[in-house]
Structures are given as structure tokens and as C-alpha cells.
Amino acid sequence: MTTTNVPPTTGPSGVPAPGRSHPNGGRLVALIIGCLLILPGVGLLFGGAAIGITYAVARDSAGYLSLTMPVLSSSSPAITAGDAVVSTSSDVPSWVLDRLQLDVRMTARPLESGKTVFLGIAPASDLSTYLAGVAHDQVVGITDPRSDGGRTAVLRATPGADRAPAPTSQTFWTASATGAGQQQLTWRVTGGQWAAVIMNADGSSGVAVASSIGVRAGFLLPLALLMLGLGLVVTGGAVALIIIGANGSRPPAPSTPAAPPVPADATGASAAVPMAATAPAAWQPHPRAVSPVALDARLDEPLSRWLWLVKWFLAIPHFFVLGFLWIAFSVVSILAFFAILFTGRYPRGLFEFNLGVLQWSWRVSYYCSNGGLGTDRYPPFSLGPEPDYPARLDIAYPERLSRGLVLVKWWLLAIPHYIIVGVLVGGGTWAWEQSRYGNAHLEVFGGGLLGLLVLIAGLSLLFAGHYPRALFDLVVGLNRWVYRVIAYAALMTDVYPPFQLDEGGAEVPPGPPPPPPPIPTDRVEPVEGAAPVEGAESSEPGHPAEPPRQLTG
Incomplete structure (x- = not known):
């Protein structure tokens, strides 16, 4: 057969x-x-x-990277720079620090006339013994300038005597400098535990100086070159x-089927073809995963070489509005959580609002940030679908949602996708952040893999004048992944986002499988015992064909 x-x-x-x-x-x-x-x-x-x-x-003429310290002032005889300026374990070979070629420079200038300042670096144990029983203040930190408008030193006081033996009479100093006016101390760092102190030269109370600290490191340039080399290798790989x-993950490009002949009516005129059968060429259909989230984008060429550099500035009005819309999005999602928990339904009005926020965000993102920079057309201020815009998003409304699943899907079940989305968008494309100082701002670019790919696309536009098609398909596919996760985490669907990268600008839901092809008649074999077909020739030469017989039940 x-x-x-x-x-x-x-x-x-x-x-x-x-x-x-x-x-x-x-x-x-x-x-x-x-x-x-x-x-x-x-x-x-x-x-x-x-x-x-x-x-x-950033280095000065002597090769030091310097930091100006805030004014150091204490009523005690000494100010120490922490427990230890340098602390290394005893099992670290001395040649390690020698190879680093690390030099420290300290400067101090007394703020009161007639004072003679003393700077010293010594083994931490010797300095601790010297100041035992003597009042002194220890620098434990520096405040953030945003807290009160200026940096200040945070001191921790240790009570004791109000006078210390003159530091100039001590012999345990590894490096020291003393005199009137500004003093400078330099020291090559070696292994061990070391501490620094600022005092009056006679050991009296009341120390007030303007100081700075600098570091000269011979290993910085080799370190920079090593990091750049490793970064190129790792990033390239x-x-x-x-x-x-x-x-x-991309399926083979589909071959465009030949257009079927247009049937003619009785008058000979061609019959009309339904609009659905002739989709515009700008939106190419693309295979998609089974997901109620449909995200489409059209590369709106030609694109300006330089406009992408200022699109973020042009989109500031959108960022301002979206900041408040995303606050409302969060509130609506909380209301929807309780509605689903008690009724199993996502209220249609709340769903449409959150869908509108996502659609608006996708259009703005596609225009100026991680969405892809794929159009120069300014996004409309709209919560509607805007089908004419080259970036579209739709989420099928769910008639019923699981009341039990709503308790766990947005945090527990979505954790694997959160990790992946964190890699893709970094800090988050749309994040309304409230800092601990009360400054709220909307993060738009958010870094991550998408930010890097979009930056590469922008540079390609700037220098080559075109947007690489493969890069565009990848960026849209990654955004498709992100928005599927957003819809799932926002309780808008119970369909778990697939771990699948569906690249390409447009996607259509899968259709029913086509009917099997007809079997050619010349390949059909006769069945033994069946009546021959009328008009068929006999298989044996010389014998006429038998007349057809009628089969009866």
C-alpha cells in the first residue's frame, strides 16, 4: 500500500x-x-x-586622589581616625601591599592661631596604649550632605584626662609631622594594623583643624585595564x-502563500475579498505562545539619527502623568485583589483602567526608552488602545479568575519570572521610588539587558542610520516577556507566562490546523474483492472488462 x-x-x-x-x-x-x-x-x-x-x-600634580574632610573639632586632646587606618591579617604576605604601591597623604591646618598641630601614624596597639585614660574623639563616619545641607564628621567620645603627654616626645610613631600652619604627612602602606591621630603638639585640649586625606595607588591603571579586558571578554561572550x-527560539521564516484567485460573479466582476484576508504588510503575523497578552510593535522607518538622544526630555510630560497613573494602578490592583478573592471576577471597569495604563506605558516606552526607540511619532496622551500607533498592547479580559490562585501567584509563583525580568530591566522601567529623604521620582530607563540593547540600537541609528532588524525583533520579544509577567503579577490573567522568547514585531493567536491534503486518485490502490470501476480496463489482456455489479445489502 x-x-x-x-x-x-x-x-x-x-x-x-x-x-x-x-x-x-x-x-x-x-x-x-x-x-x-x-x-x-x-x-x-x-x-x-x-x-x-x-x-x-581626578589626580593632582603629585598623583594623589584627595578627599577634603569636614572640619574636625574636639574639646579633647586628640582626634583619632577610626580604630585602624589599615588593617590586614597576619597571614597576608607583606609583598602584597608592596606590589599595590599604596601611599597615604594626610594634611591638617589649625583653625586657631598660635596652635601647633601634630599628625601621626602608629601601630594601632601603641596608639591605644598611649591614649589610655586620656579623653579623645574617634571619627566613625561622615554624614550625607543631603541630610542637612553639608557634610559633618560623626565623632564618638571616650572620656578621660583633659591632657595627654606631648606626642612629639613619643618614639613609636611610624610617620609624623608637626609645626605651625598646615602640616603634611605621607606614608607608604605596609601590612599590619595602623591608626592615625591629630593633636596639638603640646598634648593640650581643644583640637580644631581643616584636613584632607589622599591616596596614591600604583595599581589603579593596571586594574582599570584588567577590568576593561575582562569586561570585553565577558560581555562579548x-x-x-x-x-x-x-x-x-525563532521559527523559520514562513513562506508567503500565493494569493488565491479572486472568484468572479455572474457579471464577470471580481468578488470582494474580506478585509481580514488581506492584512497590511506593515504588521507581519508572528507565531506566539498561548498567552492572553498580545504585544505588537512596528519599526516606524525611517528613523531620525539623533532624535532618540532627546526623546526622554520630550517625554517628560508623559513621565509626570504616568507617575500618578502608576500610583492609581497599584491602588486599583489592590481593589481588584479583594474583588477576585471574594467574587472570582476582575471588575471590568478596573481591568480596563489598568489595561489603559499598561497601553500608555508601552507606547511611551517604545518611543523613548526600553521599549525600543522604534518610532519618532510622539505618543498620544490616551488610556485607549490607539490602534494607529506603531506600538500596541492588548490583554484578553478573563471572565473568571481563581480565588485561591490570587493569594500566591503575584509573589510566590512569579518569583522565577521576577528574577529574569530583573535581569532584563534592571531597576525597573516604570518604578515610582520614594527615597528615605522624601524625594520621589519616576525611574524610566532602569538599565539591565534591555537598556543595553536599546543603547546599541540608538548608537546604530546615530552612526549607521539604520535600526538592525534582528536587534529590533529581540528587543520586542524581551518586552513581550516583561509585559506578560506584569499582566500576571497584576492579577489580570491566570495564564502563567511561558518561559519563551517570542521575537518579532507582531504576533497573532494560533489558528486551527489546516485540513489534511487530499490523496491523489492515481495513488489509491484497489481493495481485493471490490467491484471494478465502470469503464476500467481488465487487468488481463484479451479479456473484456466485466460490467459493473451492484452491491446489495
Whole structure:
């Protein structure tokens, strides 16, 4: 019996079925490892660049990086700089610090005329013995300038005698400087535990100085170069893994089926074709996971080379409005939580409001931040769907939601996705943060992998004048993942977000499988004992074909 090969199941318009868009295990592992490596790689790059720039421009003529201390004032005989300026374990070889070539420089200038200042560095144990029983203040920190408008030293007082033996008569100092006016002390750091002190030269009470501390480190430049090199290697490997994993998750490009012939009516005129059968070419259908969250984006080319540099500024009115809308989003989500818990339904009006906030956020994000910079068209101030805008978002309204699932899905079940989204968006694309000093602000860019990819796209626009299509597909796919998680965490669906990267600008829900192809008649074999077909020739030459017989029950 002749058999025929059954073609693979395809979706609408010849698109492979959505189940085939899942990456295999190896590519999924590559994608996850790449996402985990991208942040430390970028951190090494930025850290190395920061150290290199600091080394190049922040040093003084002597090569020191200096910090001006706030005024140090005490009514006691001495001010010490912490328990230990340098503390190393006894098992650390001395050559380690020697190789670092670390020098410390201290300066102090008395604020009262007629005072002679003394600076000293000594073993911490010797200084502690010297000041035993003598009142002194210890610097334990410096206040944040935002707290009261200026930095101040935080001192911890130790009671005792109001006078100390003259420090100039002591012999345990490793390095010291004394005299009228500003004094300077330099010291090459070695292993051990060391402490510093500022006093009057005669050991009397009442110390008030303006001081600074500087560090000269010979290892900074090699450290910067090492971090930059490692950052390039790690970031390059991470990007390669992401590309491998992301490309593996993309199904093969569907072949465009030939347009069916347009039937003619009785008059010979062509019949009208339904609008649904002729989708605009700008929105290419894309296989999608089974999710009620549909996120679409169209690359609105041509794009300006430089406008992306100022879009964040142009979008400030949107940021201001969205800041308050996201506060309302949080309140509405809490109300919806209790409504679902007691009724199993998400009130339609509350759902539409939160969906509008997400739609507005997606349009603004697509215009100027992690959404992709894919359009120069200014987003409308609207909570509606805005179907003409090149960035669209829709979430199917759930008729019923689980009352038990609402207790755990937004925190416990979503933890794996929170980790992934944290890697993608870093600090969060839309986060209304209230600092401990009372300053509230809306974080828009939020860093992370998406921020890096969008920055690369912006640089490509600036220098090459085009947006790489593969990069666009990846950015939109990552945003699709993020918004599926947001919808799930905001209680707008019970469908768990798939661990699936659906790239591409547009997506359509999967259609029913097509009917099986007809079997050609020339490949149908006769069944033994069946009546021959009328008009068929006899299989044996010389014998006429038998007339057809009628089968009766």
C-alpha cells in the first residue's frame, strides 16, 4: 500500500505552529547564561572605565586622589581616625601591599592661631596604649550632605584626662609631622594594623583643624585595564550566547502563500475579498505562545539619527502623568485583589483602567526608552488602545479568575519570572521610588539587558542610520516577556507566562490546523474483492472488462 508523507502542522498563512517556536534545551541554557553574564560584563566595563577616567583626570600634580574632610573639632586632646587606618591579617604576605604601591597623604591646618598641630601614624596597639585614660574623639563616619545641607564628621567620645603627654616626645610613631600652619604627612602602606591621630603638639585640649586625606595607588591603571579586558571578554561572550539562544527560539521564516484567485460573479466582476484576508504588510503575523497578552510593535522607518538622544526630555510630560497613573494602578490592583478573592471576577471597569495604563506605558516606552526607540511619532496622551500607533498592547479580559490562585501567584509563583525580568530591566522601567529623604521620582530607563540593547540600537541609528532588524525583533520579544509577567503579577490573567522568547514585531493567536491534503486518485490502490470501476480496463489482456455489479445489502 502506497503511503504519503503528512506535511508539518502549520498555522494561518503557512506559519509553523506556535509549539515549534520553543527553543531547545541547549539554546535555552545559552540564552539564560548569556542574560546572567551580561550584567557582570557590563559592570566590569563601566567599572574599568570609571577607574580609568578617575585615574586620568581626578589626580593632582603629585598623583594623589584627595578627599577634603569636614572640619574636625574636639574639646579633647586628640582626634583619632577610626580604630585602624589599615588593617590586614597576619597571614597576608607583606609583598602584597608592596606590589599595590599604596601611599597615604594626610594634611591638617589649625583653625586657631598660635596652635601647633601634630599628625601621626602608629601601630594601632601603641596608639591605644598611649591614649589610655586620656579623653579623645574617634571619627566613625561622615554624614550625607543631603541630610542637612553639608557634610559633618560623626565623632564618638571616650572620656578621660583633659591632657595627654606631648606626642612629639613619643618614639613609636611610624610617620609624623608637626609645626605651625598646615602640616603634611605621607606614608607608604605596609601590612599590619595602623591608626592615625591629630593633636596639638603640646598634648593640650581643644583640637580644631581643616584636613584632607589622599591616596596614591600604583595599581589603579593596571586594574582599570584588567577590568576593561575582562569586561570585553565577558560581555562579548554573553552577547554571543544571547544571539545563539535567541536565534534558536525563532521559527523559520514562513513562506508567503500565493494569493488565491479572486472568484468572479455572474457579471464577470471580481468578488470582494474580506478585509481580514488581506492584512497590511506593515504588521507581519508572528507565531506566539498561548498567552492572553498580545504585544505588537512596528519599526516606524525611517528613523531620525539623533532624535532618540532627546526623546526622554520630550517625554517628560508623559513621565509626570504616568507617575500618578502608576500610583492609581497599584491602588486599583489592590481593589481588584479583594474583588477576585471574594467574587472570582476582575471588575471590568478596573481591568480596563489598568489595561489603559499598561497601553500608555508601552507606547511611551517604545518611543523613548526600553521599549525600543522604534518610532519618532510622539505618543498620544490616551488610556485607549490607539490602534494607529506603531506600538500596541492588548490583554484578553478573563471572565473568571481563581480565588485561591490570587493569594500566591503575584509573589510566590512569579518569583522565577521576577528574577529574569530583573535581569532584563534592571531597576525597573516604570518604578515610582520614594527615597528615605522624601524625594520621589519616576525611574524610566532602569538599565539591565534591555537598556543595553536599546543603547546599541540608538548608537546604530546615530552612526549607521539604520535600526538592525534582528536587534529590533529581540528587543520586542524581551518586552513581550516583561509585559506578560506584569499582566500576571497584576492579577489580570491566570495564564502563567511561558518561559519563551517570542521575537518579532507582531504576533497573532494560533489558528486551527489546516485540513489534511487530499490523496491523489492515481495513488489509491484497489481493495481485493471490490467491484471494478465502470469503464476500467481488465487487468488481463484479451479479456473484456466485466460490467459493473451492484452491491446489495
